[in-house]
Amino acid sequence: CEDLDLVPTDRETEETFWDKPEDALNVLNTCYEYMYNAEYFFFNETLSDNAFNKSEVDGSNSRNIAEGSYDASHARITNEWSFHYAGIRKCNILLQNVDRVEGLDEALRERIKGEARFIRAFHYFHMTVWYGDVPLVDNVLSVEESQNLTRASQIDVINFINTDLDFAARVLPKNTAYTADDRGRVTKGAALALKARLAQYLGTWSSVITIAEQFFNGEAGNYTLFGNYAGVFKPQNEFNQEVILDLQYVPVQRTHDIQRFFLPKTEGKLVTSIAPTQELVDAYLMNNGMAINNPASGYNEAAPYVNRDPRFYSTIVYDGYEWQKPDGTSYTIRTLPGMGANSIDNNDASPTGYYFAKYYDHTADADNRSGLNLILIRYAEILLMYAEAKNALGQFDVGVWDNTMKIIRQRAGFTDAAALEFNSAWNQQDVEEILRNERRVEFALEGLRIFDIRRWRIAEDVMNGWIHGMRVGDASIDNGYKRVDFRSFDPSKHYLWPVPQRERDLNKNLSKNPNW
């Protein structure tokens, strides 16, 4: 007669869990794991005018969103909803049970709560930015409860995020207060930075300024710009002093495999799907600080990659780019038609003739699995946020410029005074244009552009019509720049994603977004 009361012997069950500090820490680790992911991080760029996703499959078919041809059943829109609530549930499980755990140091208990509440806020931030009003879940739901939720107003969601972030900022250590083993955890600085980002989205500029000043005076922690721009994203410089929040990867043990989608075909060894657009390339200034459409800039359409913003060379791979291979040798990337594997006319290669070099991890394994951390918030953003806020409030001056734009451009590698110095002839709108363009190139491939064009309400301008690749075509069409993809954006509905059809099918209480 066999015993029918079996228990697993190689894992815990809910009956045996929550009896030791490791349990709480392990659940917290899982909260971190689900905070964000590499796919969204990189493919977000293809939702914007910075890049094009060639694939119908990779990146949850972000291409169709960028094209404006999607509905409430779109894969990314369906999946991201569930992704965030999965992360929120993990945080709620931890928050609901962490007080039961015995033997947990009380300071640590508070910190764990702070970390979990930050991560929960990070999820709700994305939820409300994409979907607007969303259900607010602050406890572990039963299936039945989840079937009857209603959407909370965006105001309530924002207040909820604020409360979580205030708590996190209060209990979390500064970056300098963690031991080396804890590098990668959420800090007070991260909580404040996310709060600033939220304020920036809402246009509450005074809050942005207040928080930025906490960074300047050291209250938020110890942050500065890293010495050189390209190095910020290199594996040897992980945890550098510019990083405020990054998604952790560990070589071999926890990796992401997205770089194969944006590297030159010969390096990524797979079909390229994330390709920078000509529009992004054109956004890079000349190294004299002038835009290429300025007749005085010295831009030569026949030699377009000469004398550009130094960040261009560490971000974009173009025809003639000298690629540094992991073994130290270099290889010239040719993207003109008929020039081999990386050519614009090769099926598998970038259809724009450009690739990304930023975030290339040369230590990744042969299958391009990378252990390189992905930076979610870095100090340069605080500087540009501050500048934007100051300008929005009409308080921009040479002092603000020198403390923000100038040091960013210096670090970028500009040396020409015309690029580095403030021009007092600029009016508020000129500065706004400069700052917006600066964000676009400074944060290219960091996923911020799509959020910027939505909060600036310029998506209907930049997400309508053709995006282009390099100049290889018939000069009578778009001046010879290859048409790559036609996009459309309907401002009456596209500023919010639709509530997924799947969710509305499963919960009749969920309302629709306007015009969907």
Next chain:
Amino acid sequence: SIYSSQNGSAKKNISIDVKDEPLSTVMDRIEKLSGYSFIYSNSAIDVSKRITFQVKNQNLENTLRRLFLPLGVSFSVVKDKIILKAPATSHIDVPAKYTTAYPIIGQVRDELGEGLPGVTVIVKGTTMGTSTDANGKYTINVNDTLDAVLIFSFIGYSTLEIPVRGRTEISVSMKPSVESLAEVVVVGYATQKRINLTGSVSTIEEEALESKPVTTVVQALQGTAPNLIIQQQSSEPGAQLNINIRGIGTLGDNSPLIVIDGIPSNAGVLSSINPNDIESISVLKDAASSAIYGSRSANGVLLVTTKQGSLSTKPVVTYNGIYGFQAPTFTQKPVSAYEFAMLKNEALVNSGQAPQFSPDDLTRIHNAKPNAWYMDEIFKDKAAQQSHNLSVSGGSENTTYLISLGRMNQSSSFVGPNYGYERTNARTNITTRINDRLKAGIMLAYTNNHIKEHAHTTEFIVADASRIPRLYPIKDSVGNYNIAPTSSSNPLAKLEKGGIRTHDNDNFSGNIFAELNILKDLKIRGVFGGSLWNYQTYEFRKAINYLPYIGGDGQNFIKDYNSKTLQTNAQLVADYKVTFNDHAIGVLGGYSSEGYTENNNQIRKLNVDNEFGFSTSETEIDSRESYNRRGTPWTLNSFFGRVNYNFREKYLFEANFRYDGSSRFAKGNRWGFFPSVSAGWRLTEEEFLSSIKSFANVKVRASWGKLGNQNIDPFQYTSNIRNLPDNLEYGNSGNYGFNNNSVAGAYFSSSNPDITWETSTMIDVGAEIDLLDGALLFSYDYFKKRTEDILLDLAVPGAYGADAPVVNAAVVDNEGWEMSLTYNRKGAVLNHRITANLADNLNAVVDVKGKETIEGGDRAVIIREGFPIKSYYGYRSEGLYQNLTEIEEGPKPGFVANGAVSPGDIRYVDKNADGVINERDRFVIGNPFPRYTFGLTYGLTWKNFDFSFFIQGVGKRNLYLRGESVEAFHNNWENVYEQHLDRWTPTNPDATYPRLTIGTASTNNNAGSDYWLLNAAYARLKNVQIGYSLPNSLANKIGLNNLRVYLTGQNLLTVTEMNNGYDPEISEFNSSLATSDGKVNSGRVYPNLKVYALGVDISF
């Protein structure tokens, strides 16, 4: 009847051909062939009498009848002896106490009304007896004219029991017994005469499994019994097949319970068993037959019985060998390199892009005619397959034995270092009678499966090979592996240089049993058995150097996996049978206890030495895929029982139950009761039919019962917490880390404490008709099954934040019918045998709590109330747009940027007539279930030749293929096949394929629609055999009993509408209806194989 199921050798047919030889010679021959010995008195029988005698392929009974009846000699068979009696009537000595007796006289007639001589007449319960004389007349004394019963028995005729009831003269007519009437069928925990069955049971005899060049029993089962549906996802050596009885009743696992020699086992054991060891397989289909297996019988039960030796039989040595070759049947048909270049240009231009090939390029290709075809390069034209089986069986007076050894070797058709599947089987089955009351035995089987395969993934090797146009060679002129455009690797390099993966799996299965006759009619049987698996997988993937080209496959690793599973079962069964007057009652009761444990571990090391795999300073343990697990134990305790009753074998009743307790459910939800009742009526026992000679047996029967299913992973009633992530999504893999050190996580599984059994309620009505004295057997069954409380992970809102817990939520109906027909015609020269079966079933989801589940992208399936489970779901196409006016007036696809379509694109039905094609316009467009499955076997023997063929097929089935298997230039790949030549162009408006496009321009046509739904009905010549057996006289001269050589072929011919190079037999679903997305439904499969082989059967 002399046919008891233990006498294996009695089933061997006898052929003798002598002219003018002594009777003793013939008798010697019979002794040798049958294993029976004659007992007779020399004074009574003249064995020196010279006779001419001929029988062909007859069983023992018929042989004896043909030999002795003309001689007037009567015979009877007792155990393994044939007792011969002189022609004269001879009275058995009557004990003195019966001397005050009343004589009864009468005559026994045969079916033609002639007096039947030599019939044994005895008084039931006594030793008093006599035989009929030459006219069939007899006289016998009984001491009680009221209660006495006379028993009339004669070989080849049905035994009669006639109550005397005061009569003094009793004349009877005896009917020839038909083999089918005596047939005994293995049922749950017992055997039963087929005529007394009230449930639906199909039996597959060893003949159906023999001489087929297949590698597993499961393959051989296909088409042998109605509604036993075998499907395959892959034909790769060692691949598992789906086994399914009567279709799909649950949204979970639909595999039947497999019981081998009484011990519940698993599909892995069945597909590893030596086909030559199998005596019969019973397929239990309805509730009446399966309910005794209770909670695991909802999907039917397969009872496998292995062979035994026979008592008092000299050792018989048998060798069966087959050697043959396999060749791929279906592969895609690529267009020529020149056609490819033209079509590619056409597709690019159609898609608004510049052509790739210049006129000069085209001329060059046209002249050079490159014709590489990767599929030909990676598959061999022929690959060897062989099997050898050697067995010895026999028995002494009290002990029977069977020892067998088998070896099977199937080479893979993949090019590479000797890939293939080898199996070694050994078995010993021994039973001994310790005394009159006690019998004991042991059955032990060992199997080793050894599979050696490439270290990569077959789907990608095939996908890579089939997507490369003929333009590009697989190797360049100096022998380097080429990297063609659209590919980052070379499939041939993966096969030849990419390393190996071996599976080395050992199994011990068996049982020991003891059976005690406590009383004459009451026996108890104790069994302990089980199955022990040891699995070992070693994978060494080597980095491939593609220089001077740029390719992937640069990561090497070693993976070592070990697992041990043990499934045990202890049973105690009591069986009581009693007969009084016209009533027969059987009662069976038992207890069974089962357990299962599984332990496994794996280690994966990256960056090892690329030649030998040892660790270097670069080597790292991959903690994501390195683990130790102490698996998923489960236990099951059960009480079960059966009562059957029949009145004169005319009215039959039976009831079964099982009461199961399973560890898979929480206390309180754990025990389930599964009853069944059934009844049968044998019309041939009624007077109105018994007078019609040609009806040997006509029976109608009906059953009702409840069956269970509990096939879910253990511990789903409580939330489990694991430390490693199990899903690798969003480009991420592995646990989180801090400071570049990985840290453990805690992952809560979804759980539901309330889960309990799935319950199927099934009714079955059936009829069996044996006509023409048993030459024609027909059976028909209709069934209806409703499965409730189906366990599934019902879709939950995303806001729930976790995977859906398993709940008892759904209801599914399943309905179908099946018929089978067997016809035997034994002619003077030719013997024909036809067996045919035809079946149908279809399920429908009745209730999923109103929640629809849609899975998949371009190929979507839906679970929707009112439709079959996982019906195909998509747009309904209505031809191709022919011109701009049609497009202007037609609906706009919402999923295409700006709704832009062109002439030659697929037009979809605008279901809700809103002018836009979107999700709301989707229909249920079909389902994947095979309907009207059939099998047909025809066998012919002529003199010493035999011939047979076997056709199997499916009358109706849809198959949805997606991706490169149907689309040209799918997702920018370069595949174009012959079926794409008939594409739409302004001058070919009636094309079968839309206009050629590439990339974004294909979005409209690639949407999931019935345009890509294929008709996968087929009829396949599964097997053909032509054999020749040496005449017995000749065989005997060289010391053999039997020698047969034959030619056989498998999968030689297929009739199907599918013309795209894919096998209509492949299934995209496994037995849980899970899809291997991107494998079968994208056509990325190892092709089905045809086999030609030469075989030999020898026994001595």
